[in-house]
Amino acid sequence: MLATFIQNVINALQWGSFYALIALGYTLVYGVLTLINFAHGDVFMVGAYIAFFVATFLLTALGLPGWVALALTIPLVMILTSVVGVTLERVAYRPLRRKGANRLYVVITALMAGLILEHGNLALLGASRKAFPPLISEHVYTIGGVSFTNLKVAVIFTAILVFIILQFIVTKTKIGMAMRAISYDKFAVPLMGIPIDTVIVFTFILGSGFAGLAGLLFAMSYPVLEPYMGALIGWKAFIAAVVGGIGDIRGAFLGGFLLGAVEIMVVAFFPSTFRDLIAFSVLLAILTFKPTGLFGIAKTTKI
Amino acid sequence: MTQLHVQEKSVPVLEIENLSQRFGGLTAIANFNIALGENDLTGLIGPNGAGKTTVFNLVSGFYQPSEGEIRIGGTPIAKLKPHQVTAMGVARTFQNIRLWSDMTVLDNIRVAQHYRLGYGFFHSILRSKTYQQREAEITKEANNLLEVFDLIRYRDEFPGNLPYGTQRKLEIARALSVHPKLLLLDEPAAGLNSNDIQDLIRLIRWIHNTFDVSIWMIEHHMDVMMELCNHIKVIDFGETIAEGSPEEIRKHPAVISAYLGDDTL
Amino acid sequence: MLRRYSVHMFLALLGFVLVYLAYNELVNLYILSILMFMGVNIILSASLNLVNGYMGEFSCGHAGFMCVGAYVSSMLGVLLFAKDKVFGLPLLSPEFALYAFPVLIFAGGVAAAFAGLLVAIPSYKTRGDYLAIITIAANYIIISGIENISYIGGSRGFMGMKRLIRSMEDVVDLPWMLIWVFLFTIFSIWILRRYLSSTFGKGVSAICQDEVAAEIMSVNTNKIKTITFMLSSGLAGIAGGLFAYILGYVNPGSFNILKSTEVLVMVYLGGMGSLSGSVLSAIFFTVLLEVLRPLQIIKWVVIPLLLIILMQFRPEGIMGNRELGDIFPWLKRFYRFK
Numbered sequence: 008m009l010a011t012f013i014q015n016v017i018n019a020l021q022w023g024s025f026y027a028l029i030a031l032g033y034t035l036v037y038g039v040l041t042l043i044n045f046a047h048g049d050v051f052m053v054g055a056y057i058a059f060f061v062a063t064f065l066l067t068a069l070g071l072p073g074w075v076a077l078a079l080t081i082p083l084v085m086i087l088t089s090v091v092g093v094t095l096e097r098v099a100y101r102p103l104r105r106k107g108a109n110r111l112y113v114v115i116t117a118l119m120a121g122l123i124l125e126h127g128n129l130a131l132l133g134a135s136r137k138a139f140p141p142l143i144s145e146h147v148y149t150i151g152g153v154s155f156t157n158l159k160v161a162v163i164f165t166a167i168l169v170f171i172i173l174q175f176i177v178t179k180t181k182i183g184m185a186m187r188a189i190s191y192d193k194f195a196v197p198l199m200g201i202p203i204d205t206v207i208v209f210t211f212i213l214g215s216g217f218a219g220l221a222g223l224l225f226a227m228s229y230p231v232l233e234p235y236m237g238a239l240i241g242w243k244a245f246i247a248a249v250v251g252g253i254g255d256i257r258g259a260f261l262g263g264f265l266l267g268a269v270e271i272m273v274v275a276f277f278p279s280t281f282r283d284l285i286a287f288s289v290l291l292a293i294l295t296f297k298p299t300g301l302f303g304i305a306k307t308t309k310i
Numbered sequence: 311m312t313q314l315h316v317q318e319k320s321v322p323v324l325e326i327e328n329l330s331q332r333f334g335g336l337t338a339i340a341n342f343n344i345a346l347g348e349n350d351l352t353g354l355i356g357p358n359g360a361g362k363t364t365v366f367n368l369v370s371g372f373y374q375p376s377e378g379e380i381r382i383g384g385t386p387i388a389k390l391k392p393h394q395v396t397a398m399g400v401a402r403t404f405q406n407i408r409l410w411s412d413m414t415v416l417d418n419i420r421v422a423q424h425y426r427l428g429y430g431f432f433h434s435i436l437r438s439k440t441y442q443q444r445e446a447e448i449t450k451e452a453n454n455l456l457e458v459f460d461l462i463r464y465r466d467e468f469p470g471n472l473p474y475g476t477q478r479k480l481e482i483a484r485a486l487s488v489h490p491k492l493l494l495l496d497e498p499a500a501g502l503n504s505n506d507i508q509d510l511i512r513l514i515r516w517i518h519n520t521f522d523v524s525i526w527m528i529e530h531h532m533d534v535m536m537e538l539c540n541h542i543k544v545i546d547f548g549e550t551i552a553e554g555s556p557e558e559i560r561k562h563p564a565v566i567s568a569y570l571g572d573d574t575l
Numbered sequence: 576m577l578r579r580y581s582v583h584m585f586l587a588l589l590g591f592v593l594v595y596l597a598y599n600e601l602v603n604l605y606i607l608s609i610l611m612f613m614g615v616n617i618i619l620s621a622s623l624n625l626v627n628g629y630m631g632e633f634s635c636g637h638a639g640f641m642c643v644g645a646y647v648s649s650m651l652g653v654l655l656f657a658k659d660k661v662f663g664l665p666l667l668s669p670e671f672a673l674y675a676f677p678v679l680i681f682a683g684g685v686a687a688a689f690a691g692l693l694v695a696i697p698s699y700k701t702r703g704d705y706l707a708i709i710t711i712a713a714n715y716i717i718i719s720g721i722e723n724i725s726y727i728g729g730s731r732g733f734m735g736m737k738r739l740i741r742s743m744e745d746v747v748d749l750p751w752m753l754i755w756v757f758l759f760t761i762f763s764i765w766i767l768r769r770y771l772s773s774t775f776g777k778g779v780s781a782i783c784q785d786e787v788a789a790e791i792m793s794v795n796t797n798k799i800k801t802i803t804f805m806l807s808s809g810l811a812g813i814a815g816g817l818f819a820y821i822l823g824y825v826n827p828g829s830f831n832i833l834k835s836t837e838v839l840v841m842v843y844l845g846g847m848g849s850l851s852g853s854v855l856s857a858i859f860f861t862v863l864l865e866v867l868r869p870l871q872i873i874k875w876v877v878i879p880l881l882l883i884i885l886m887q888f889r890p891e892g893i894m895g896n897r898e899l900g901d902i903f904p905w906l907k908r909f910y911r912f913k
Contacts, residue, residue, distance in 0.1 A: 123883075396791060422792040425793035485792075
């Protein structure tokens, strides 16, 4: 019984890691721009596909050994995915922001950008699913009835590492402080001599870079890729970010792990078709009692 | 307790007893007491952050007090929502003008009549007799009010296109359109130039003489307060530090030290 | 006097022409179905505009309420009037279907309106993006709730509504589906316009522009929010019911977030707070979807791209928050838009 429980906890941590890594992209962009970047889930999907092409190229065309290929794939995927994210920002969002469009029009643009990524992929690569090449050999360890793979552990540790790095960036570095400053006061920040566009681009680099990393890890863990893989997981990660308290990095991680845990526990006790139903109901309940999320600060209306 | 200004026979329009309000660990209002009679013109002053607007928010039902009781015309307002408090006869304006910017001046007045519309969703869909009648009455009254306030020529304008002083006037007119017994004015002179301020003083005096309403106002322009109010209450850090007639307040040592800082220290 | 009824006459004429064309089979079934989907889309975008445009909330789960309406009216219809392997023999004679059809659609609308409470009640305390999440969650909950009821087909869906339409046409041989879609579309716009132009309904705009001022100036914001959300989701339910009967078949998958996104696009394309904008953009969007159908999968690259480009040039939608009468003042002679 205890073994099953621990097993579920490990599964939940791994599953939650993906949500957490994607949710932080939503939260970072939201924190800086108060923009729900609905294309983010699809950026994650693009990240997984980039990982697929990079890894296949390194393994088959160059014939590199798996661990070298992995070591090269990680930075390449992160860089290429951030290019995608920043391109979206430059091409679609920034012009609208400059025109002072209602922020919901930017949200709709983000939704449209997501659709383009999904269906563009479908049009270019066809509907057939891609099988991700194994980069490292998976080992299964079993300790006292609890089995876990080196990959699962790596995913969990990566998520924790990313959390620590991000906390450091946001609280200790200059650009991180600028990010927080923008979320407090968008109008004062340019007056203080902070280059607002640089900060925004940096935010998108961080968010999409880690979405790319999540894509790579996801592809390694579940090595079947399809164009719609980002949509549902993206929506869910977004909800996780909000449940944690959108705009707060701790919230994104907590929300991500919470959602992962709820989903794994539901599947452990109910038919798996109930997963979405119960997970979303739990989230709805949390938001009803804590409307601004777990870490969110209630905005007091100033009169 | 100085309650000399209350006319003895009638129930006070507003009574506040031992009102305290805490936000987390911060005490915004401590042990606040006041009673306003009909047709009073009372002032509430204090340095920035003294808790003046918090008192107004409590009276208009926007916050629920931590302690104490607020009564409008003798009826406690605990647990009532702001729109219910308004229906009981409390209207207010805001520090920063809060008109509905995408509605015409006329609609700004008409929508404020929600508390006595007397019809609901189905009437509005079916355009029943009640609906027709009530809409006609409300429109007529709104037109009259705009006429009285000399705003009728702006009837179909959007508030954003009006001069700032006129927007203030419109907001006060909108507040009066709910037939209040108590009118709360939160810094009505803020952002006005000296000409506008003279107009405002005349306007408030005219309202005071024309309408059957007790006015309670917050203002930083002392000349406005000295000229208009017959009673002033001074608070600092949520506590009452002085009250009395304008002359008494002007000379009160606690007021001087609160505003100018205590030189003796 | 003539002018006063010109719009009524125009609509009557339009309806008559459509029915005439359909009855004499002068337009083919394909065009006919596009016309009907146009009506459904008009109802959807106008009703979502009530919440997103006029009240300033950001609801992105409209398809969920559509789903409730679709299922309730379909199941009720099949239960009462058609022979079905789930519900067995019809409870009433199929001939009555003709008269009962609007009741069925209304029943779906009422059920959807109550489902709207799922969003309306949280909206008392929260708004903006947090409410947006609640609407998304509501959409997912409704869909996966229905997916898990295998009695009504689960994710495979529910069918049998065609039989109802056929039995209506057996009684009086007219293109009934077209007629009902036409009437319900007009009904929806009519109800929205009347609500929004009353002083009572202008409380909706008051909440949008300044909720604090609305509450202080005696608008019962919770009541208005409840009514508005229920009206919006109720009309979505009506649209869903019509949608189900047009297709003759529903499955939960057709009411997913993608469908909600389509409706969102129509609202923002038309312009927030413009009923005529919503109508125009629903027509435009429906036609666009059909014109680009030959592109197959690339359609879903081209359409979002077009919309992105369109929004770069008109970041406030086709109409902004104006109505047709503000752009073509001569129209005001015939029709008051606000």
